[in-house]
Amino acid sequence: MRAKSETRRQAILQAAAEVFQETGFERTTMSTICERLGYSKATLYNYFSSKEELFSAVVFEATEAEFQATLEALDSTVEDITLALELFGRRFLTLIYSPQVQAMRRLIVAEAGRSDLGKKSYELGPVRSEADIAQFLQQAMNAGKLRQADARVAAFHLRGLMEAEWFDRFLFQVLKEVTTEEINATVKRAVAAFMAAYGVVVR
Amino acid sequence: MRAKSETRRQAILQAAAEVFQETGFERTTMSTICERLGYSKATLYNYFSSKEELFSAVVFEATEAEFQATLEALDSTVEDITLALELFGRRFLTLIYSPQVQAMRRLIVAEAGRSDLGKKSYELGPVRSEADIAQFLQQAMNAGKLRQADARVAAFHLRGLMEAEWFDRFLFQVLKEVTTEEINATVKRAVAAFMAAYGVVVR
Numbered sequence: 328m329r330a331k332s333e334t335r336r337q338a339i340l341q342a343a344a345e346v347f348q349e350t351g352f353e354r355t356t357m358s359t360i361c362e363r364l365g366y367s368k369a370t371l372y373n374y375f376s377s378k379e380e381l382f383s384a385v386v387f388e389a390t391e392a393e394f395q396a397t398l399e400a401l402d403s404t405v406e407d408i409t410l411a412l413e414l415f416g417r418r419f420l421t422l423i424y425s426p427q428v429q430a431m432r433r434l435i436v437a438e439a440g441r442s443d444l445g446k447k448s449y450e451l452g453p454v455r456s457e458a459d460i461a462q463f464l465q466q467a468m469n470a471g472k473l474r475q476a477d478a479r480v481a482a483f484h485l486r487g488l489m490e491a492e493w494f495d496r497f498l499f500q501v502l503k504e505v506t507t508e509e510i511n512a513t514v515k516r517a518v519a520a521f522m523a524a525y526g527v528v529v530r
Numbered sequence: 531m532r533a534k535s536e537t538r539r540q541a542i543l544q545a546a547a548e549v550f551q552e553t554g555f556e557r558t559t560m561s562t563i564c565e566r567l568g569y570s571k572a573t574l575y576n577y578f579s580s581k582e583e584l585f586s587a588v589v590f591e592a593t594e595a596e597f598q599a600t601l602e603a604l605d606s607t608v609e610d611i612t613l614a615l616e617l618f619g620r621r622f623l624t625l626i627y628s629p630q631v632q633a634m635r636r637l638i639v640a641e642a643g644r645s646d647l648g649k650k651s652y653e654l655g656p657v658r659s660e661a662d663i664a665q666f667l668q669q670a671m672n673a674g675k676l677r678q679a680d681a682r683v684a685a686f687h688l689r690g691l692m693e694a695e696w697f698d699r700f701l702f703q704v705l706k707e708v709t710t711e712e713i714n715a716t717v718k719r720a721v722a723a724f725m726a727a728y729g730v731v732v733r
Binding site for chain 1: 691
């Protein structure tokens, strides 16, 4: 029974991904997705309670592997902490400012007040990345690569610095495509500021 | 003619503010606002093309004075730059994380893709505050209170640090009311990190 459910869930996600891609989020209806699958509406709603929830699941599915890989790029074997943070930062910004993830974040903001989509997404996304970044920074502090500080606050500050230049443009949808050059330059500036604040003072 | 228009616009904003407050954004309709005013729908739409635009105008009207005052709190006569930034930061976070401004920002994010509400709001809000913060930091650099750096990037970093701890919780709507104590502590941590990155190195 469970296996069948998971197969169906995957079939729905696959069909939904196709329909969203073909017709865009706005013009996609749950009915269109049902038709594509030959499922009844009742069946579809049994798996996903709204178009928004379905869309969010589609994008999570599509980005989960990349998200995991990004967090794994917090590589404590890289000796130079500045390089390690830059490496991570480039992957992180590339991921969250991809058109796909931008669209998902916007949708979540718009829908978060109406359902528990916000809370669920918050736990799946930011909570995990905050914890992983804090843990990485704590290890770097313990290894003497960063000064001792509250690793959780340091993790927030690192992310805040990295997102600072684009945050409002993203929110207000005036952010166009972000180039690799822009990402590299932004990350370099953010990590430089972070290292000035959290690096070990050389005497 | 112009005077009459402005009078009507103010009357609409006043009535809309009342109705939004009484029934909430979701349940408010343009019709309800028309009824309150005794205006035709055509008249109302002549001034505001959607409920979203009207709501945004109501909130801008209500917060503009406070927004101005916040930017004026960037007081270059305060000798100690750390204190000046903390003073500004406390007012800034208090303003943008007030329930009213949070609601407006969410609405703009949700609507920005559908109209030019995003672009308009971006120019009225972030563009002005970014420019004012950068100008203040440039003056502090010129006065030798901060090290020489790109003042625009420094302004982004200051804001990024100040918003870092709440940004995601705000986006995903898991941010509850923010207390004055939390604001003070957050700002202190952000300004400390900022000063480590941009302060003048004492030799």
